Amino acid sequence: MAGPAATYDLGKLHGGLRLAARKSESTGLPIQSLPLPRQLILPIDQHVGDPAQPLVGIGERVLKGQVLAEPPGTLGAPVHAPSSGEVVAIEPWPVAGRHGDPAPCIVIECDGEDRAMESWEEPIPYAELPGDTVLQKILQGGIVGLGGAVYPTAQKLMQAVSCDLDYLILNGAEWGPYISCDDMLMRERAHDIVSGARILLHALQLDCAYIVVESDKPEAIRQLAAAMTDAGDERLTLKQIPTIYPSGGEDQLVQLVTNREVPSGGLPTDIGCLVQNVGTAAAIHDWLQAGEPLISRITTITGDGIANPMNVRARIGTPLAEIAEFAGGYTEDARHLVIGGPMTGKSVSNDRVPLVKATNCILVMSALPANGPELPCIRCGECAAVCPVQLLPQQIFWYACADDEAQLREYGLIDCIECGCCDLVCPSHIPLTYDFRMAKARIRELADEKARAERARRRFEARNERRQREQSEREAELARQKAEARQAGPDAIAEILKRKRREDGD
C-alpha cells in the first residue's frame, strides 16, 4: 500500500457490539448529486445553541451562499441560502430534530438559476493568517459538526484553543450500521479531508492529527493514505480501529486512539483531544478553499424501504421526500422513516421534513417485527458486558423503576451515552435506552423543579424582607414626624391639623 501505513489502536473500549454493517447496499454507486429541488426549507435551529434569527423577509430574493439567519448569542451558526430564489415563507414546518413536530423554518422557492454571491470561490490563504482569524472565518461558514451532534464547529474550536491540546482527531468511524456517508466521502474526497485537517491544525496551532477509520473501509483507507502521501504532511497519521459499535462516539474514539478517558461530564479537550468529523473537515476545506459555506451535505439514504439505496449530495433544506424519490422511491414495505442510524436515529412520521446539517442518514425500514412482551429483568448481565461506558444497566434499570434519584446518580445514569447496545442484547426485551432517557429527563426535571422552588423561596424571602424594611422605614418616618411636631409645640400641631382638614375638605 502506498503512503503511510494505517496503524492499529492503542486503547481499548469496553463492550460494544459487532453489528451487521449493512453498508454495501448504499456504497455501490458514487455519491450522486441531487437535482435542485423546487423548494428549500431551512430550519433556523440546526445546531446546538440558540436558534439563528432571520435576516431576510418574505418576498426577498436571495442568492446562493447568502446569510439567511444569524445566531443571536455566542453559541450558534449562521444559516446560508443553499440556492438562489425567493423567500416565500417563514413559518413552522415539521423537522427531524423534534420527532417531526414543527419548528420555525425559512422557505425558499428556488428560481433554478443557482446564482451565487459575488465573493464565491476565492480561496483564502489561511496559512498566512493567524489562527484566530481562521477561526473567525470558519464561524462565518455556518459549519457545524456533521457527525450528527451539530455542535457549532467554530465555537468548539475556540473552546479547544483555550485548552492544552495534544491531538486533533478526525473521526472517520461511523455511528453504526447502514450509515456510509463518511465512508463515501473519504473514498471520493480524501484530498479535501486532508486539506481540512491541515487548516484545522493551523487554526489550532497543533502539530499532531490522527485520521481514524474503521477497518471495514479499506477503500477509504487507501484513498486517505494516498492523499496524505500527496500532501506530505508529517503531522498527519492514519489510524485504523476495529469496527465495533459505538467506537464512532466522540469519547469512545478518543479512548480507542489515545487510551485516555474523557472525565465524566467533561469534554475530550479536558484530556488534550479535539475530535472533528471527517465531513466537517471537508466542509471547512469547502468554505476556506472554495468559498462554499455549509449549504449541502452528503447523506445516506438506505434501508429495505428504499428502492435504490445510495449516498447523495443534497442541498440543506431539501425535503426528504425528494431524496427518497431520487433514490427510486419507497418500496411497498416502507413503514418507518428514521433520521440518523438504526441505533440512535429518530423516527419521524412524515417525509416533508427537510434535510438539515445533522442528517447523515435517512433510513427507511419495513415493519420491525414485534419484540414480544417486555419481561422482567433476569439480571443476565449481557447489558453490562456490552456497555461501552461500563455501566451496570440492569442496576440502573432497577433504580429507574424505583425512581431513586440518588442511586441513579451513584450508578452513573448521566454517564450513559444512549448508544442502545444494552437494548439489543437484552433477552427480556426491556427498552433500556428509552427508560434511561426518560429517567434522565426526570432527573433534569427534578433539578429544574428544585431550582424553581429555590428561586421561589428566595423571592418570597426577599419580598418579606422588603416588606419588613418598608414597614420599619414607614414607622421610622412616622416617629420622626411625630417627634418633629412635638418639638414644634402645640401651635404648630394645630396648624398642621387645620391644613389637613382643609385638604380633606377639598
Place this chain on the structure above:
Amino acid sequence: MEFERHEAPHMVPTANVARMMQQVLLALVPAAVAHIWFFGPGLVFNLLVATAACVGGEALMMRLRGRPAVGALSDYSALVTAALLAFALPSLTPWWVTATGALFGIVVAKHLYGGIGFNIFNPAMAGYVVVLVAFPMHLNLWVAPRMGDIDYQFLTILQTLTYTVTGSLPDALTYDDISRATPLDAMKSGLNDLRTTVEIRSLPIMGDFGGVGWEWIGNFIAIGGFWLMVRKVIRWHIPLGVGAGLLIPAGIMWLLSPGTEPSPGFHMFSGAALLCAFFIATDPVSAAASPKGRLVYGAGIGFLIYAIRTWGANVDGVAFAVLIMNMAVPAIDRITRPRIVGHSKDAGTL
C-alpha cells in the same frame, strides 16, 4: 407519505429469555442420558413430577398474583428449575419428596419474592434444601451405578415407577440390595474410619476421578456447559470461579496431605460440583451482576462446597453453598461495581 413512529434502537434484539432457557434444557440432555444409563429411569419420573409441580405451582401463583399464567410459563424458567431439582435428587425419589421441593422452590423461593427476576434464592436449591431437611432418609438413598459391584440389583422401569409413586420397594428387595454409598459418602465415612484416600479410592464404586457413572455424567454436564458458553447463554466467570474456589483449596490440602485429603479431581467430579459450576450457580437472577462480582460469587460457592464437604456434617454442600452466596450477592454487587469510564476510581463501597 406517512410513517409509523418507533423508538430507537430500530433493530430487533437477538436474544430472548425463553430461548436461553430452552438452550439450558437442551444442554442438560447428554447428561440426562448418561444419568439414565448409569442410574436407571428414575430421573425421568423425577423430571415428570418436578415439571408437573413447577408448572402447576407457577400457574397457580400467577393466577393468585392476578397475572396471565401463560406469559410466565412461556419463558421456560420453571422447566429449568424442575430439571435442576430432578438432577439434584437421587434417581429413586418418591413423588411427594420431589413435588415438595419443586413447589417450595417455585411458590416460596420464586413467586413469593416477585417471580422471575426478583427471587433472591435459587429456586431449585431452595427446594432441594427443604427436602434435604424434611426427608433426609430419602435424599441419601442412591442406587448403585451400572457397572457397580457384582451383586447389585438394577430396578426395572416398573419397579422404579412403583417406588416413585408409593415409596416402597418390591417385596423381595431391601434398600441395602439396591443402594450404595455415593463416592462422597464413601470418602467421608472412610476418612472418618481413619482409612487412607488410596484405600477408599480402591472401592468398586470409585472411578478414575470421582465415582463410577458420576464422572461420566460430570463429563456430559461439562460438555453441555461449554456449549452454553459458546452459545453465550452463560459466561465463563461463574464456572471458573466455582472451579477455582473448589480446586485451589482442595489442591493445596491434597498436596499437603494426599493420604487424608481427596484429590481436586475427586472433588470436581463428585457430587453436584460440575452441575453447580455450569448450571446451578449460573442462574443469573440469583447471581452477582458484574463480571468481577460473578468471579467472586463463583469462588465463594466453590470454597463453601469444599468447606462443607471437608468440615461440615453434610456429604455434599452445593445447595447450601449456593444459598449462602445468594445471600451475599447484594454485598458482592456493591463491592465489585465496575469503574465507570471517565470516573477516577472504583465506586464500590459497602
